[in-house]
Amino acid sequence: MSTSVSQAMHMGVNWVAPDTSLPEVARLMKDQDIGAVPVGENDRLVGMVTDRDIAIRGLTSGRDLSSMTARDVMTKPIVYCHTTESVEDAIRIMETKQIRRLPVINESKRMVGMLSIGDIAHSGHSELTAEVMGVVSGHHA
Secondary structure (H helix, E strand, C coil): CCCEHHHHCEECCCCECCCCEHHHHHHHHHHHCCCEEEEEECCEEEEEEEHHHHHHHHHHHCCCHHHCEHHHHCECCCCCEECCCEHHHHHHHHHHHCCCEEEEECCCCCEEEEEEHHHHHHCCCHHHHHHHHHHHHHCCC
8 A cells, every 4th residue: 555645744844935034044944954945925835945045046146145035046836746645656756856855735735744755765665765866866976
C-alpha cells in the first residue's frame, strides 16, 4: 500500500509575507534549521524563498541585502502537491521540477505542511529517496 503525502509530510510550516526583509527570512531559516520558507499573501501561497534563492538572486543582484525582501528573490510560480496524493506522485513532481521541498495543500487549497526528501526517507521510502536525490542533484554534478 502506498503512503499518502499527509502521512509523510511535516506539519505546522511557517510562512512569511512578500515584504518580509531578507535578513528576517534568513534568520527564520537559521533558527528553524530549514532551507526553504513559503511566501504567502492574502491567504494564498505566492512563492518560495530558498537558501539558494538568497545566495543566487540576492547576493548577485548588486543590491544591499538588508533592503531586499522575500518578493525580490522568491521563486514563482509555486510548485506544490496535495495531501491526498501518494508519496510516489510527489516524488515525480520533485523529479520533474528538480526541487527538494514541496508545500502541501489540502482540499481547501490551504497550505498545511511541507514535504521534503528527508520526510520521504523517514517515511520508509529509502529506494525512492535515493532515486529522487539522484535526479534533483544530477544537474549540479
